[in-house]
Amino acid sequence: MEELKGYVEAVKRNMETMNADDYDGKEDDLRRQQEEIERYERLLKEQSISADAFDRIVSAAVDYAAGDIPFSQLEHVYEEKSI
Incomplete structure (x- = not known):
């Protein structure tokens, strides 16, 4: 369940960053967030x-x-679909 919570938080951060106004380093933030999301996945x-x-x-x-x-x-959904 901890992995699921971490994944949700990573997705939320990523959604917020994508919807934020452009700023220096936004692309780097998005790349790091995507890597974190992939680890959780x-x-x-x-x-x-x-x-x-x-x-x-x-x-x-x-x-x-x-x-x-x-x-x-x-x-x-998580409890139904996980081991």
Whole structure:
């Protein structure tokens, strides 16, 4: 569950950076954030029961980060789709 929480926070930061006005170093921040997101995705992929399950976890995490679903729904997807 800690990996999921870390992933959500990384996605939120990335969304905020993408929507922020341009600033010096923005591209570097986006690159570092993408690397962090990819590290969390590798961890989540290892815990998923299938490739489809991983895709559903990632989709739900992005939906939660965007404010489209509540955390309880994200938890449900994660618990249902992980080992």
